[in-house]
Amino acid sequence: MIFIFGGVGHALGNPAGDNPVRNIQIVQNEDYVVMLAEYFSLVRIIRIDSEFRPGQGNKWMGDSIGYYENNSLVVHTRHFRPEQSIGSLRSSEAFEVKEVFTRVSDNEILFKYTITDPNIYTQPWTAEIPLQRMREGLLLYEYACHEGNYSIPSMLRAARMEEAGLL
Template sequence: MRNRFFISFGAVSLVMAAIVWASVLVVAQAPSSASAKLAASVWDPTAPPPSGWTAPRTSWGDPDLQGFWLVLSYTPLERPAALAGKPLYTTEEAVDAFKKAVALDAEVDPTTIHYDWKEYGMDAWQSPVRPNRRTSLIVDPPDGRIPPRTPEAQKRRALGCCGVGGTDVQSVGWYTRCLLGVEAAPRVPGGVTTESQIVQIPGYVMWVQESNNDVRIIPLDGRPHLPSNVRQYLGDARGHWEGNTLVVETTNFTDETKWQGSTAGMRLVERFTLADPKTLKYEFTVTDPATWTKPWTMEAPLPRIDPPLYEFACHEQNYGVINVVKGAQIRAAEGIGLSGRAPDYTTGDGK
């Protein structure tokens, strides 16, 4: 019986050599396989819907957008100057740009930057963010850049309308004070609190943001907007369906909203379309003649994520706002202003 299990040394050597060669092949092929998988996941805004796929409907017949979505992207909002005139990458270029952005993001040092991306599941290996053929999230104007600001908007920006405007806690932005989310509406992909959820019932759609638990309730029954003298931080939203796309118009913002430096007169139109089972195409156009010289539009693919949304416990150990105010007070005491340059103490006289 022992002879049946006897293998010569030569046979063992042959088997070991085969195993080693197979391992080399696997190692050699692994990067290629990973690259191929990444290339297959590239978001291509020019591609048709998946073959044989039909967008789902709710039990009452509306397009079903429900689920959890990550408002995050490695694609810059504005097109870099080096890519002027190039609205789309090739698939290979999109993968290369994605890899470079991921590598740059991974260089964040949690000892010098407050946030560690892994704490939020935002490392590239932790999230389903896809490479994008677009070279910028802005699709209009065609140059992929935010239009110039009006003279009035430039003055507001110079006065610090959107940052720290004084030396007490109330002068700090509402998000830093844990009162409202990082952005009101619309949402530009990015940041550390990017998870969201869409819930639907007959006649309404609700978009919940993890960031400070902001909630937007969107009626679909054709009711008119609120009177112009009724203002809300998140605006007054009204929605309707155009085929499989949810179109939401939001007006009646407040003077405190200041989205990207906007005024209360900003008009926002958003479009939500389920592009495939795992991707929600999110588009918006903002119009505010008092802020920008013309409207501009952004488009981003939002990947589906697993539930749930976690509690946004912003107030717990919120040392950031204390440090911001202390810094502003120190600058004021030094007489250099909130946005001035700190004195050069290397000269010995503080000048």
């Protein structure tokens, strides 16, 4: 199944990161859930009904495993790289994230996450964000910087002309 939802902070292992709201695409099969974030085109692969892999080293977005509990996807992520401790969210080697994605309707998922790091925080803390399905016809776009790209006005003008049937 493929779902595209808007309004998630990061949804890629460290949901409380300093990234602005962007869109994500969720693709799932029997063994994996894959999340593609529009922001920086980050891809996250969640192994379903798996275990954490020992000796794999730390990863930028951590190591994520998931399972289904009733109508929710529950994801546990740990083994983040130490460089993840940036911006307003500090972390240590004990940093873990538990995420719960609950489908509340055909067009909405409630995204709830809990941050645990006993070396930084006195207790775990939780937040939740409702994710709305994107309207039909909207797409995820490649994230790219365009400063100094002087051809953008011409490309946009050509696209508008094509839409108007002038090309």
